[in-house]
């Protein structure tokens with residue numbers, strides 16, 4: 001047997017041993033809505049993802065959707081097929097469940113092999129950071145715990161007929177993040193959510209950077225000259241003007257604090273909503289971004 005054949009059979013044997021010692025575990029998380037799917041090799045967790053049971057709005061309909069998040073293989077264990085095994089197991093679990101579709105926010109060129117395709121373009125509003133004075137009488141401050149019910153009701157009202165937004169519940173990641181932001185507004189690099197108050201001091205909208213969201217982190221890496229705003233919502237046209245001014249101010253502040261050349265605020269927002277309508281009356285660009293394979297992706301699980 002020559003050296004190459006020898007090392008090939010050794011590799012095959014190693015693969016066999018690895019397979020015998022590898023285990024796929026599916027564990028429900030204490031939040032009652034997520035399942036951790038992980039591959040354990042020689043008693044060590046090496047690769048994992050989470051299935052997150054959600055409901056999303058598609059116009060007037062509310063549809064069960066299984067989100068996939070936290071996909072990752074330990075650096076030293078990559079390119080051994082581990083993430084594929086984890087995602088195949090997650091897919092089997094989802095196909096046996098009650099969701100109509102699964103969605104994720106993906107790195108380029110990875111998820112097509114698991115049946116995901118881009119879920120249409122992503123929509124952004126890019127604001128140049130000029131004109132950042134708030135309309136007369138309007139103010140802003142970091143989110144407080146007492147603001148949470150109003151912020152949630154603004155989200156519900158503004159997304160009630162939209163396509164794609166999640167129906168948020170107390171246990172969901174987004175609301176837990178918002179609660180954490182309200183409880184410690186100075187955590188991370190400055191506050192992460194600001195509310196916008198009308199001249200009577202009533203809450204008219206909010207601006208949430210959404211740090212920690214995978215989609216936000218990817219965008220931050222791709223467009224370092226923009227401040228990424230994951231969510232900006234307002235209950236009226238005047239409130240939308242004030243919310244846009246806060247986005248611009250925030251971009252200015254980050255540029256001044258970090259010395260980074262932040263020249264715009266990039267808001268993830270549909271182009272048929274209130275925020276885009278307000279932006280059209282200012283210096284702004286409406287950006288529609290298409291990705292061949294990556295970004296927001298979906299796969300149908302169940303067709304009636």
Ligand SMILES: CC(C)(COP(=O)(O)OP(=O)(O)OC[C@H]1O[C@@H](n2cnc3c(N)ncnc32)[C@H](O)[C@@H]1OP(=O)(O)O)[C@@H](O)C(=O)NCCC(=O)NCCS
Pocket residue numbers: 047070071072073074077078079080081082083084085105106107108109110
């Ligand atoms: C992306 C990641 C999960 C892949 O894990 P892995 O265990 O190495 O993946 P696999 O070995 O199962 O690879 C499966 C296939 O995808 C390809 N692939 C692996 N990493 C890839 C990447 N970053 N981009 C595109 N394709 C990739 C492999 O070449 C392989 O292709 P092949 O079957 O044609 O040989 C891993 O690199 C990782 O944890 N990265 C950092 C976190 C991250 O980016 N997670 C994704 C969040 S959306």
